[in-house]
């Protein structure tokens with residue numbers, strides 16, 4: 001082989017060559033309502049205090065490999081039961097990857113509802129696992145019978161359930177989740193990335209089922225830039241996953257900054273309240289528009305389906321007006337003509353509504 005393309009084609013696995021890279025659009029100069037980020041930064045006094053801490057932190061040494069101090073802070077901030085173990089990841093994306101690497105093997109399957117968070121399927125592909133997506137009902141609730149049947153037929157190694165679900169925004173029924181937990185022999189990971197906005201959690205139910213794990217992240221809470229996620233559950237599972245985790249996956253600056261900021265959780269609590277109030281206001285404005293179906297949301301984003309207009313055109317029109325949201329039309333199936341908007345600051349949400357009305361006119 002003397003040509004680079006031939007070598008790439010020979011050596012890189014076909015399933016990797018066959019997928020598209022996770023696309024992050026350029027958002028320069030746009031109102032950014034595409035990625036479920038918290039729109040608020042910190043008060044100036046807090047920034048100063050944080051910078052003082054950073055100044056004292058040497059970077060010549062490796063970080064604490066288990067991030068003990070931060071673990072303790074997260075246990076408190078996220079009310080992890082005392083008898084449960086925790087493991088930290090470089091974002092919850094890395095935790096999904098660690099779980100997949102530990103469970104992967106011939107005929108090992110990852111299962112998730114469809115549509116759901118795209119990384120479950122991508123990471124299954126990276127790790128050479130099969131992926132089974134079980135279609136949600138038309139209202140995006142879990143299809144109880146189909147879910148149970150798929151579990152019985154496939155015996156998945158792990159089921160990921162985003163709670164609330166992304167990109168649909170809803171929480172799933174407890175009754176169905178409990179039946180899934182009872183039926184599955186493999187792991188069931190409740191992914192609570194949007195916990196701050198949801199008011200419901202499985203964290204206090206850890207231990208009720210020996211296959212239940214709960215995953216959290218600080219990304220949607222207001223610290224997306226740090227890349228920090230957390231897995232909580234029985235020690236028997238977590239000590240195995242911890243062997244797969246790279247020793248210094250949580251860097252010094254993340255450990256310090258997350259510990260510092262979670263000490264001031266009142267700041268996030270207030271920001272979260274404002275975002276939830278804005279979600280209600282945005283929802284009320286959206287349902288007044290004709291020919292749009294607005295889905296209920298327990299997260300910091302809202303899913304819309306355009307019943308007359310074309311989502312590609314509306315997305316492009318909004319961008320032209322300086323507002324970046326997420327176009328889900330390309331995902332096809334139940335997401336045809338769907339758009340997802342992250343709840344921003346009041347003035348950003350107003351700008352979005354103004355632009356949307358202009359584009360739809």
Ligand SMILES: *Cc1c(COP(=O)(O)O)cnc(C)c1O
Nearest residue numbers: 091092093117162166193217219
């Ligand atoms: C955003 C998101 C994540 C990823 O979180 P990170 O901690 O930023 O990697 C995980 N799960 C769901 C459902 C998400 O929407």
